[in-house]
Amino acid sequence: MPKTEHAQGPTPAAVERVLTQLSPREKVGQLNQRLYGWQAVERAPRGGFRLTDRARAEIDRWGGLGALYGLFRADAWSGRSWADGIRPEERAEVAALVQGEVVRAGRHRIGVLLSEEAPHGHQALGGTLLPTNLAVAAGWDPAALTEAAAAVAAELAASGVHLALVSALDLLRDPRWGRAEECFGEDPLLAAELTRAVVTGMQGGPGGARGAGSVAVVLKHLAGQGEAVGGRNGQSAVIGRRDLHELHLPSVRAAVEAGALGFMAAYNDIDGVPCCANRELLTGFLRAECGFDGIVMADGLAVDRLVAMAGSPTAAAVAALEAGVDLSLWDESFALLESAAAQDTRVAELVDAACRRVLTLKHRLGLLPEEATGAEEKAPPAGRERLEPAFRATDRLSRRLARQSLVLLHNPDRLLPLAPRSLTKVVLAGPNAREVTAMLGDYVPPLAERSAVPLEHALRQALPQAEIVCPRGLPSQADLSGADVVILALGGTSHRAYDDGFAANGAVVGPASVATAGEGVDLADVSLPGGQDDLVAAVRARSDCPVVAVVIAGRPHVLTTVTDHADAVLWAGYPGPHGAEAISDALLGGCEPVGLLPFTAPRHPGAVPVRYNDRHTAVGVYRDAPDPVLFPFGFGLRYTSVGFDRLTAEVSGRSVRVEVDVSNPAPTEAEVITPLFGHRTGGTVLPRRRELLAFRRVTVPPRTRVTVAWDLPAERCFAEGATAAQARTELYVMDQRTTIRP
DSSP: OOOOOOOSSOOOHHHHHHHHHHHHHHHHTTTTTOSBBGGGGEEEETTSEEEHHHHHHHHHHSOOSEEEOOTTTTTTOOOOOTTTOOGGGGGGHHHHHHHHHHHHHHSOOOOOOEEEEEEEEEOOOOOOBOOOOOHHTTTTHHHHHHHHHHHHHHHHHHHOOOOOEOOOOOOOTTSSGGEEEEGGGGGGHHHHHHHHEEEEEEESSTTSOOOOTTEEEEEESSOGGGBBBBOOTTTBOHHHHHIIIIIIHHHHHHHHHTTTEEEEEEESEEETHHHHHHHHHIIIIIITTTTTOSEEEEEETTTGGGGGSSSSSSHHHHHHHHOOOOSSSOOOGGGGGHHHHHHOHHHHHHHHHHHHHHHHHHHHTTTTTHHHGGGGGOOOOHHHHHHHHHHHHHHHEEEEEETTEEEEEOOTTOOSSSGGGGGGGEEEEESSSGGGGGGSSSOOOOOTTSOOOOOOHHHHHHEEEEEEEOSSSSOOHHTTEEEEEEEEEOOOOOHHHHHHEETTTEESSSSSSSSSSSTTTOSSSBBSSSTTHHHHHHHHHOOOSSSSEEEESSSBBBOOOHHHHEEEEEESSSOOOHHHHHHHHHHTSSSOOOOOOOOOOEEGGGSSSSOOOSOOOTTTTTTBBBBBBEOOOTOOSSSSEEEEEEEEEEETTTTEEEEEEHHHHHHHHSEEEEEEEEEESSSSSSOOOOEEEEEEEEEETTTTEEEEEEEEHHHHHTTTOOOOTTOOOEEEETTEEEOOOO
C-alpha cells in the first residue's frame, strides 16, 4: 500500500554511505540500548562530570552507541534525587559530554540517540509535569494538549534529548490494571485524537523533529496492553482481529498520520504471539498497511522475555528482529545479533534494514558524521538559556490542563460551589489531604521544593479567614464541632518510595509501601483502598454539616458508598503539580469543573471490566449487581446550565452533516464539551452498542446560542455490510437524539 504523506521516501545518501562503512559489530551496536543512563556518568572529583567505566566499556564494545536511555532520569527506581542527580542547569553539559565521548570513540563519528521518559512531562530533576493522561483525557481538548506537548518537547530539546518515550496507545479496558492512568480513557476516537495531539505538539507537525524545540516521539505501547486478562500488566490480551483494529489500533493510525517517528512494542501477547515477535502487527500492519517508516523500540527487557518462547537468547533476538523491532531496551539478547548475522545472510539483511532505519532517524536529528562533527565542542549554555522559557510555558499549560481535568460527578442539592465568605471552619480529612505526591501519578521525579502544594496548603491559601482543621484519620467530634463543611480527599496514589523494591524494568515488585496504582500495582478489587468507604460513612454519621468528597485517583474506583454519603463528589484524576490549586478553585467557585469522564465508573467491584462500547449491555445480567454502571463514559455535571437542542442530521451522498445548538444563558462565557455518539444497527456484524463518532470543545459567549457542526463520512455513521433498507443509526448529543438512514 502507498505510504502516508509523512513518509521519508528514499533513504538519504548519507545514511547509505555510513551503512556501507559500518562493520557487522558496529551495525549491531546501533540497534542496542543496553545501559541505564543514570549509570553512564558520574561527578568528577574536581567538578563537572565524567563518563563511568561501565559506559566507556559499552561504547568501546560497539565503537559507538545506538541509543542511551534515561541519562537524566531521577526517581525511586534509578535512586537519583536532588542529592546526587543531574540538575536542570547541568543537563546540556552532561548531554554534550556524552555526545562528545561517543562521537570521539567511534570510527564514523555517529552521535547517540538520547531517550527519556516523558509520559506527562520529563522524568528528570526539575522536569515540568503535566496531569496524567487519564486526567488530560477528561478535558477532551486536543488543542490544549498539542500546545502542552510542544512545551514539554522544547524542554527536552533544550536538554539535548532526541527521543521522548510517551504513553498514548493503551486503552483503559480494565480498571484493575495499575497503569490505567497512562491511558487516554476507554474510547478509541478520543484516545486517537489526543495521541495525534501529542505527536503534532512534540514533533512540530508532520515531518518535524528537526527544529530546535522539537523531539522525536516513541509512542507506547503497541498494542492492546490495556486489554490484558484480569488487568494483569504485560499478560495475554485476548482480542479478536476486529476489536484489535476497531479499538486498539486507531491511535496507531492517527499517530502515523501525524508523522510519529517511533513506536514501542508492548510486553503482552495477542492471541499467544508476543507483540515484540508479532510480524503481522509490527511489519504487516504498522509498516505495510499504515506506511510507517520510523523505528520500533522494544519495551524494557521485552526481547529477553522471548527466550521462553524462542528457546535461546539468540533465537529471541532473531524473532524480534524478524518481526520488525529495530532498537532494544536493556536486553542482552539483541547484543547477540552479530553472531546470528554471521551465520545467516537473511539475519544480516534484517540487521542492515533495522540499522538503516536507526541511521535515518539519526540523520533527521543531526547525528550523522557531517552533522555530529564538533558535537563535543558545542557549548551548553544555549540549551540552558532555552530551558527557562520552556519551563514557564509547560508550567502555565499544566495549570490549564489541571483545571480542565476536573469532573463534577454528584451535586444534587447544588452545594458546590462553596461560598468562601460563608466559611468559618472547614474540616479537611482523608488520605490525600496532606500528600502533594498524590496529585502527580507514576513516572515522576522528586519535586523541587515549593514547586507543588498539597490540598491542605491550597485551601489555607484560598481561605485565610477560615479555620482549617486537617486531622489524620477519622475526624473527632471536637474537629467537627462548628464546621461549615467537611472535605474528604480520597482516592489513591502512584507515588514510589525510595525503599520500595523494583524489578529490572522499574515496576514495583512485592508490596508497595505507598502506591495503590501505577506500573506493577494491579488490583483485584477496585474499591477505594485503605478503608476509605468506612471513613466516608463514619464522617457522614458524625457530621451535622455537608460533606464533599474529592477523588484523586489514577484509575476508576467504585464510588457507590461515596455518592451515597457525600453531598457532592468531584473527580480529579492525577491533576499534576497544580492540582491542589485547581481543586480548591473548583470547590470555591474560582473555576467551573466542566470535564467529562473518559471512562465508565463501575458501581460494583465484581462487575469490572464494564465499558460503554461493549457490544452487549451489562445491565440486568448480574443478579447481585443488576445496574453495574455508576457513571457512564462522557458523564459530567457543571455549576451553570447549558442547553442542547435541535439535533439534526442530513445524509448527502457519502457525507453526513450533523448539527446541534448549544445555548449558554449565563452572564459569563462557558466552555462546553460536545460529544456526538452513535448506535449503528442493521449490518452483518453485531455493532458496538454505542460509540463516539466525534466531539468538540467550544466556547459559548454569555447569553448566546452557537451551532456545533460535524461533516462525517457516511461509512463512519452506518454499520458495515448494512443495506439501505437495514441501516439505521441513532445519534445522541447529551439529552438530544435523532435517527438517520442512508
